[in-house]
Amino acid sequence: xxxxxxxxxxxxxxxxxxxxxxxxAAARAMSNFGAHRLxxxxxxxxxxxxARSAVGASDLLEKAEEYKTVAEAVADCALVVxxxxxxxxxxxxxxxxxxxxxxxxxxxQLRTERVALLFGSEKIGLTNKDFSHCHWLLNxxxxxxxxxxxxxxxxxVCLYEVARSTPLQPAAEDVKPATAGAAExxxxxxxxxxxxSGYVKPGTDAMFEKKAxxxxxxxxxxxxDAKLLLGMVRxxxxxxxxxxxx
Numbered sequence: 001x002x003x004x005x006x007x008x009x010x011x012x013x014x015x016x017x018x019x020x021x022x023x024x025a026a027a028r029a030m031s032n033f034g035a036h037r038l039x040x041x042x043x044x045x046x047x048x049x050x051a052r053s054a055v056g057a058s059d060l061l062e063k064a065e066e067y068k069t070v071a072e073a074v075a076d077c078a079l080v081v082x083x084x085x086x087x088x089x090x091x092x093x094x095x096x097x098x099x100x101x102x103x104x105x106x107x108x109q110l111r112t113e114r115v116a117l118l119f120g121s122e123k124i125g126l127t128n129k130d131f132s133h134c135h136w137l138l139n140x141x142x143x144x145x146x147x148x149x150x151x152x153x154x155x156x157v158c159l160y161e162v163a164r165s166t167p168l169q170p171a172a173e174d175v176k177p178a179t180a181g182a183a184e185x186x187x188x189x190x191x192x193x194x195x196x197s198g199y200v201k202p203g204t205d206a207m208f209e210k211k212a213x214x215x216x217x218x219x220x221x222x223x224x225d226a227k228l229l230l231g232m233v234r235x236x237x238x239x240x241x242x243x244x245x246x
Contacts, residue, residue: 005034006107007163009114012037012155013073015130016121018044024051024061025152026119031057033159037114038064039073044121053152070118070133075181078113080217081106082126082134083154085147092128092214095137098158102138103165111167113177117158122151132210133180135217178226186226187213189233196240 012030017023017040027038038060040048054061067073074080086095096102109115118134120126125148131137140149140157149157190212194200200208221229 005036007033007035007110007159008037009110010035010037010106010159010162011039011074011077011114011116012159013039013041013070013116013118014043014151015041015070015073015118015126016044017048017119017151018122019151020048020051021053022122022151023048023064024053024057025150026155027051027054027057027061027064029152029156029159031060032156033163035159036060039067039116040064041067041070041073070130071180071184074116074118074133075179075184076114077116077180078177079106079109079115080118080134080180081115082118082131082137083120083158084126084131084137084139085142085149086139087147089128091131091137092210093131093134093137095139098138098140098161100161100165103161103163104167106162107165107167109177113179116180117162119151119154129206129210132213133184133217135220176223178221178223182223182226182230183216183221184213186221186230186233187216189230189237190216193233193237193240196237196244 012026012035014023014026023040023043030036030038043066049061049064051061084091084095106115118126118130120130138158140154142149191200191209194208
């Protein structure tokens with residue numbers, strides 16, 4: 001069997017990437033540092049798989065997976081980290097600077113589970129809705145005069161830090177964390193219960209969706225607890241539906 005890279009479980013997700021050359025450069029950076037799972041959410045460029053900038057990474061680019069939503073792209077990941085230039089935005093998620101402790105935290109999770117690292121479009125980056133899928137955010141410490149980086153360069157810098165960082169010491173007892181997909185199913189069930197009960201008022205669905213998702217992610221649920229909570233939520237939804245039929 002081939003020897004897997006220490007970053008084999010890292011999923012690089014490009015959200016609404018616009019320029020095929022940038023997508024190719026990101027793939028090349030991934031190949032440089034041993035990351036092999038590239039996923040794209042609604043890429044603008046249909047011909048990105050032929051990008052000439054993917055030197056030495058054409059196979060990786062050819063195997064890239066496409067998704068319609070961020071939720072689908074990160075469903076099998078236990079940790080989702082979004083990247084942001086911050087600017088003057090009010091962010092609900094904790095923001096860490098790209099440094100060795102942040103890289104070590106990602107490497108530690110990669111020992112047992114998949115981790116998704118999200119990058120937004122060249123024009124606007126990630127949106128607040130995209131951030132709602134993230135456990136925490138990562139900021140590259142660039143200068144104020146020019147804080148935004150080229151997409152391919154940002155991917156390369158982040159992967160370099162993750163690749164060079166030493167994993168944290170394992171906990172005394174390893175626990176299996178819930179995946180983003182499990183958290184999303186709980187969020188969907190909770191939102192349905194809130195709608196049926198009348199807690200969510202018309203026109204506020206989008207706001208409550210982001211708030212509910214952030215709440216569930218902050219729990220940092222273990223896989224078993226997520227399964228238990230999902231069963232509870234589904235039972236509540238079923239009971240509420242029965243009440244509306246009377």
